[in-house]
Amino acid sequence: MSINTHTLDHIVHLTPPGSVKEASRQFTALGFKVLPGGVHAGGLTENALVILDDGVYLELISFTHPQSHYPPGSPERTDRDKNPWAYKSPGWIDFAFLGNGSRTNSVSDSINARARAHGDPDLYLPEQDGGRTRPDGRVLKWLISPPPVESRGILPFFCGDVTPRALRVPSDPPSNSEHPSTTKGISFVHAIVSSASFAQVKSELVSVIGSPPVESTNERAAWELGTVHPGARQPRLVVSISATEEQAAFLAETGSDIGIFEVGFRVAEGSQKGSGTTPYGKISWES
Structure with a gap:
């Protein structure tokens, strides 16, 4: 099965x-x-x-x-x-x-x-x-x-x-998932990985997810994930090599060669955009 x-x-x-x-x-x-x-x-x-x-x-x-x-x-x-x-x-x-x-x-x-x-x-x-x-x-x-x-x-x-x-996951009543920020769901989960581990991590995720990435280069890979609620927009799992000073500093702070750098949220059209912190983790808003 x-x-x-x-x-x-x-x-x-x-x-x-x-x-x-x-x-x-x-x-x-x-x-x-x-x-x-x-x-x-x-x-x-x-x-x-x-x-x-x-x-x-x-x-x-x-x-x-x-x-x-x-x-x-x-x-x-x-x-x-x-x-x-x-x-x-x-x-x-x-x-x-x-x-x-x-x-x-x-x-x-x-x-x-x-x-x-x-x-x-x-x-x-x-x-x-x-x-x-x-x-x-x-x-x-x-x-x-x-x-x-x-x-x-x-x-x-x-x-x-x-x-x-x-x-x-108490999604009933529907008001439990209504947010002042107008957040509707997850846009992406972005993990940063060291260049030495990237190929291995990408291969392992293919085995986990059961399909190759929909986007793949020598520095970045992305998969479209399923959603619990049918019809919802699909979130993406993105894995990439650190490409900025901020990302390199993030890896150094984690003490590991990989970590979840940022989570993106879908919000209503015309609502807030840009990025911020939780304050412990990075977030971004997308319509």
């Missing part, structure tokens, strides 16, 4: 420990309507949500406590240190595609089979349980299909709902 592995589900924005409420205020000031999320299973992280009309959402996440809160050697400290986002700098740190919530029809197995067919090693780990408790007490469950920790933020992870997606 063919598995859809190219639908953008959500984008993750990290802020310092205990700062979800402050991040919510910051995104509200940018013209987004922010909804409360909840504490994730295990209690290490908590989030708030920005629901967009195309079905994608922003996850505003922070750790509930700094690393020093947990005694060295304690189970809680071990779990926090193992978290894939434990050592990420604030900003756009990760993105997720929509999974299928199945271990028998595994997203990871499907992608790994494609990678092996291309002569590459496996790219994804077996599915893992995930979930959180909403402020109203509803318990949400999903399956995560993750790449290894060192590839998080380079390759998307997959989030497949076990409980209904509408519980995880």
